[in-house]
Amino acid sequence: MADLKILLIDDSKSIQTFVAECFSNDPDTKFLTANNGKMGLEILEEEPDVDIVFLDWEMPVMNGIETLDEIKKHHSKVIVIMMTSKNGAFDIQKMLLHGATDYIMKPFTRDNIFDKLQEILTKRSLKK
Structure with a gap:
């Protein structure tokens, strides 16, 4: 990944640790975490x-x-x-209608994270 700033908003310490470790070997990625939505919004302001x-x-x-x-x-x-364990069509539609770019199902692996990122970044570069 090239020069990315990623914010993880999740109240689970184990998820925070796992996702942070996924990006720990990438010097071009700055990784931030928040324990809840309010904290995440504050980080986005800063x-x-x-x-x-x-x-x-x-x-x-x-x-x-x-x-x-x-x-x-x-x-x-x-x-x-x-990131969700909800996999019903209604829940997925709700996420997308509210503006989510995409979703990833829990539990997920390192490969799931990087595959999803690659897919989204490829789509974004094709739109430019």
Whole structure:
């Protein structure tokens, strides 16, 4: 990955640790974490050049959909990848209607993360 700033918003310490380790060997990626949606929005205000947000659906303080709505309202160009164990068509449609770029199903692997990122970044470069 080249020069990316990624924000992970998830209340699970094990998910934070796992995803951070996925990017730990990439010196071109700056990795930030937040424990809940409110904290994530504060980080986005301080770090407006975040490229990608990995966003958990179920969190305390603000759930993922509420957080997604706020991100899209104030940072519309940010790519948001929802992370969820919800796999019903209604839930997937809801994420996408609220502005998620895509989603990744829990539990996920390192390969799932990088495959999804590559897919999204390839689509984005083709649009330019």
